[in-house]
Amino acid sequence: MAIWIRPELWLRVAIALAAAYGLFFMDNSLTYFTVQSNLVALAYYGWAVRHMIxxxxxxxxxxxLRGPVVYWLAITGLVxxxxxxxxxNPFPPLVGGDDLIAEWCTFALHYLVPALALAxxxxxxPFRxxxxxxxxxxxxxxxxYGLFAEFRAFVYPDYPNPYPYFFLDPTRNGYGWVAQQFGILALEFAVLAALLLGLDRLVHRKTLASAETLAPAETLAPGKGSTPRGE
Known part of the structure; x- marks a missing residue:
């Protein structure tokens, strides 16, 4: 029964429930990276909950596998x-929007799930x-994902919503501009990945330091483990 009172379990339950709510309580399309990343999150954290229980x-x-899942969700939220x-500010629509269910679903997928996964x-x-x-x-x-979206739109120009994000759309500024966006985003995404790995190592280091600080000092019995002075 001890596992049921662990906050780590309920954190992962919250991630899975938030992803499920956002995915299944409004119309979604696999065309979007948001939907794909949250489906991966639902699968992983649902599996994690089952594994812990x-x-x-x-x-x-x-x-x-947890690292890339968190990373893809971070991209979803930041983009x-x-x-x-x-x-x-994402909060006003949650209380004053025309469709509150859709607003809360969007908030869950773009903000809540990424934030909880980062936590x-x-x-x-484990760390590191x-x-x-x-x-x-x-x-x-x-x-x-971006390259496939470009390929799909090129091969199937009548595909519904061929360019789900403006930075993938070459119809206004051409493919050269899209390639430039790819380069900028690739650099930013690489920095984000390095930041997540760096934070992981920082937390690991602080965890070890805290464990060493809290560990009781070893006491040596007289005549054991010590060298008498003068010898």
């Missing part, structure tokens, strides 16, 4: 806030399980 331990299944919403990344062990060499692999999904 089954084993009765605070552990992360496939811990190296939505700064590029799509121009940094607008899980910084608060729940992902090497720096994995960083380029994290980039494959978001960059591959």
């Amino acid at each position: 089954t084993t009765g331990t605070v552990t992360s299944p496939a811990p190296r 939505a806030h700064f590029l799509l919403n121009n940094g607008a 899980d990344w910084l608060l729940v062990r 399980v992902t090497p720096w060499s994995r960083l380029p692999l994290w980039l494959l999904f978001p960059l591959g």
